[in-house]
Amino acid sequence: MTIRIDQLYARLFDHFGPQHWWPGQSPFEVIVGAVLTQNTSWINVRRAIDRLREADLLDPQAMYDLDLDELAELIRPAGYYRLKARRLNNLLALVIEQYGGSLERMFSVDMPSLREALLSVNGVGPQTADSILLYAAEMPSFVVDTYTHRILARHGMIGFDADYHQIKSFFEDTIEPDVARYNEFHALLVRVGHAHCRRKPKCDGCPLEALLPGGEPCTPDF
DNA sequence: GACCAGGCACATC
DNA sequence: GATGTGCATGGT
Numbered sequence: 127m128t129i130r131i132d133q134l135y136a137r138l139f140d141h142f143g144p145q146h147w148w149p150g151q152s153p154f155e156v157i158v159g160a161v162l163t164q165n166t167s168w169i170n171v172r173r174a175i176d177r178l179r180e181a182d183l184l185d186p187q188a189m190y191d192l193d194l195d196e197l198a199e200l201i202r203p204a205g206y207y208r209l210k211a212r213r214l215n216n217l218l219a220l221v222i223e224q225y226g227g228s229l230e231r232m233f234s235v236d237m238p239s240l241r242e243a244l245l246s247v248n249g250v251g252p253q254t255a256d257s258i259l260l261y262a263a264e265m266p267s268f269v270v271d272t273y274t275h276r277i278l279a280r281h282g283m284i285g286f287d288a289d290y291h292q293i294k295s296f297f298e299d300t301i302e303p304d305v306a307r308y309n310e311f312h313a314l315l316v317r318v319g320h321a322h323c324r325r326k327p328k329c330d331g332c333p334l335e336a337l338l339p340g341g342e343p344c345t346p347d348f
Numbered sequence: 349g350a351c352c353a354g355g356c357a358c359a360t361c
Numbered sequence: 362g363a364t365g366t367g368c369a370t371g372g373t
Contacts (some may be wrong), residue, residue: 205370
């Protein structure tokens with residue numbers, strides 16, 4: 127017996143309300159943020175993006191033209207800064223060389239082809255690619271992250287050993303393609319993850335507690 | 349001071 | 362194919 131996906135969404139939305147993820151920012155800023163947030167808290171990503179904006183570098187060509195060491199230094203607060211400078215540069219090379227530096231052109235490509243192109247970039251994995259598709263290109267690609275995996279596994283909706291594609295399909299096979307819904311759902315999962323489903327169990331007051339049959343606890347195995 | 353954060357690629361067995 | 366490791370800053 128497991129809880130249903132629509133119950134999960136309803137409970138999270140009722141509890142936390144709309145999350146307003148990545149509103150009012152440029153698509154390019156979303157792309158940069160998607161790379162910088164890899165295994166990193168958003169507060170540190172925020173600092174790095176602010177520094178880039180301050181330097182007037184939130185533009186594909188401008189950032190691509192910048193020396194790699196200088197880019198690394200600017201994004202330092204986001205951690206793994208030398209690695210991420212290279213990854214950003216790899217992604218910018220795609221944007222510039224394949225799409226002439228135009229995000230509009232890049233986003234006019236069909237979703238499966240664009241996803242494949244993004245995944246071909248060294249440093250862009252499935253979560254980063256899907257974040258770009260959903261939050262920058264506004265295409266209905268569900269984003270899976272550590273919290274999504276952990277929350278679903280702990281509540282018996284998937285196996286603890288489920289891989290990225292299985293979890294993504296779990297959502298996409300159930301919820302019809304809907305950019306706004308996918309956006310909100312993922313943001314809500316991260317929100318409840320921050321509050322209650324970290325590595326160490328922190329379940330007090332978790333709005334998902336009562337969803338399990340008989341109010342049984344989740345199984346915080348990882 | 350230890351532990352954690354909106355991953356990913358690569359080495360090794 | 363599975364498992365382990367490097368990458369790094371800043372908050373709790």
